[in-house]
Amino acid sequence: MSNESNSCSPAQQPVPSDSPPDPQFMKKFEEVIGSWAEATSAGRDADAQAAGMQALIMAAEEQLRNPSPDVLLMNEADELESQGDWAAAEAARRKVLALAESSGNFGKIAKAQMNLCRLLRAVGRGDEAWQFACAATISARRIKLFPLLVLVLLNESFCALQRGDSAKALTAAAEAVKVIEPGRLHNHERAMALTNRARCLLAHGDAIGAGSDLAAAWEPLQALSGSWGMPGIRWTLAKWWEVKSRLEERLGNSNCAREAITTAIELYRQGQGPHALLTVAQALDKYAEISRAAGDPAGEEQSLSLAKSIREGLNLSHKQAGAA
Numbered sequence: 632m633s634n635e636s637n638s639c640s641p642a643q644q645p646v647p648s649d650s651p652p653d654p655q656f657m658k659k660f661e662e663v664i665g666s667w668a669e670a671t672s673a674g675r676d677a678d679a680q681a682a683g684m685q686a687l688i689m690a691a692e693e694q695l696r697n698p699s700p701d702v703l704l705m706n707e708a709d710e711l712e713s714q715g716d717w718a719a720a721e722a723a724r725r726k727v728l729a730l731a732e733s734s735g736n737f738g739k740i741a742k743a744q745m746n747l748c749r750l751l752r753a754v755g756r757g758d759e760a761w762q763f764a765c766a767a768t769i770s771a772r773r774i775k776l777f778p779l780l781v782l783v784l785l786n787e788s789f790c791a792l793q794r795g796d797s798a799k800a801l802t803a804a805a806e807a808v809k810v811i812e813p814g815r816l817h818n819h820e821r822a823m824a825l826t827n828r829a830r831c832l833l834a835h836g837d838a839i840g841a842g843s844d845l846a847a848a849w850e851p852l853q854a855l856s857g858s859w860g861m862p863g864i865r866w867t868l869a870k871w872w873e874v875k876s877r878l879e880e881r882l883g884n885s886n887c888a889r890e891a892i893t894t895a896i897e898l899y900r901q902g903q904g905p906h907a908l909l910t911v912a913q914a915l916d917k918y919a920e921i922s923r924a925a926g927d928p929a930g931e932e933q934s935l936s937l938a939k940s941i942r943e944g945l946n947l948s949h950k951q952a953g954a955a
Contacts, residue, residue, distance in 0.1 A: 701730045701739070705746070712905045715946030717754050724750055738779060741770035745786050753909055753947065757794045764790040768803075781807045781820050785827050797834040804828040818851035823867045825851075830874045838881050845875055862902065869898035873914060876921070885925040892918050905945050912941040 704727045711720035724747045731739035744767035751760035764787040771783040784807035791800035807824040811817050825848035833841040848871055858864050876891035892914060899911045915938040922930035942948060 701727050701743075704730070708746070708750075709904070712750065712753075715905070715944070717750065717946065721747070721750055737770045737773040738776065741767045741779060741783055744770060745783060748786060748790065749906060752790060752793055753906065755947075757790065761790045761794060777810050777812060778817075778820055780810055781824055784810075785823065788827055788831055792831065792834055797831060797836075801828070801831040801835050804831040815854065818854050819864055819867065822848045822851040822855065822871070826867060826871045826874055830870075830877070833874065833877055833881060838878060841874070841878050845871065845878065865898055865901060869895045869910075872898065873917070876917065880921055880924075885921055889918065889921050889925065892921060908941050908945060909947070912938040915941075 704723050708720045708723035708727065711717075711723060724743070728740070728743040728747055731743040734740075744763045748760045748763035748767060751757075751763065764783070767783040768780075768787050771780045784803045787803040788800040788807070791797070791803060804824070804827050808821075808828050811820050811824060825844045829841040829844035829848065832838075832844060852864075852868060852871060855864050859868055872891050872895035876888045876895060879885075879888035879891055896911060896914045896918065899907065899914055902908075902910070915934045919931045919934035919938070922928075922934060
């Protein structure tokens with residue numbers, strides 16, 4: 632999702648293709664996942680990060696060696712989005728969804744629906760995005776895989792926030808926190824869900840609850856400090872600082888708010904792809920708002936100019952690309 636919560640930890644690897652995996656690859660892959668889980672549970676952060684990165688690289692290389700039709704289409708859609716050809720990318724994403732539906736694999740269906748939803752949110756078609764967000768949640772409930780359910784619920788809350796419905800956003804965000812299983816293995820999901828619920832509580836007018844959730848989210852994020860370089864965890868850390876900025880702004884602490892959103896922007900900028908760039912643009916919009924309130928017209932103008940330039944490079948207008 633930006634690379635939003637679409638970014639996976641090793642335990643949330645994409646649903647494999649229909650092609651039978653190579654037995655030797657699977658044996659090695661399972662060994663690496665086992666090493667990651669053992670290191671994570673034992674609090675050996677450096678070992679966990681190394682194993683996690685190895686697993687992600689192995690999964691990507693295996694998909695390149697044995698690409699299925701849906702993977703080829705997903706790659707095509709990614710490339711089209713990078714080129715700013717959103718109409719063609721949408722057509723490719725809908726083909727991916729059709730293939731997933733024909734397979735009957737509800738994990739694939741949910742992921743295809745989320746990816747289409749993310750595209751529609753990027754181009755400002757919020758109502759359509761909401762329909763696919765809800766459909767993805769329904770699909771994910773058909774299989775017993777709570778990390779996927781967390782991702783679709785986060786996606787649903789993003790859509791609800793973009794549509795201005797803080798109550799529905801909070802309902803989805805609260806469920807995402809509730810379904811996470813205990814243990815260090817799920818620190819990333821927990822940090823991600825608590826940070827998102829803090830954002831939704833703030834949108835719903837509960838600054839105290841938002842502050843409590845941010846404090847609670849920081850604990851698992853600190854436990855993951857050895858893995859902050861991994862894309863998904865880095866995105867969650869950036870989101871935490873963004874929500875922290877919003878909270879400080881609500882409390883009237885403009886300097887703290889500006890420092891926090893600056894940290895978020897620096898982290899977001901390390902992401903790759905058009906959705907990561909769009910997230911940077913949205914964070915720059917927030918920086919501009921804070922600068923305006925602090926009486927810094929130069930800071931406001933510079934941030935808005937940078938955000939506009941990013942959107943133009945993506946063939947998106949300011950109105951099209953609503954923030955979540």
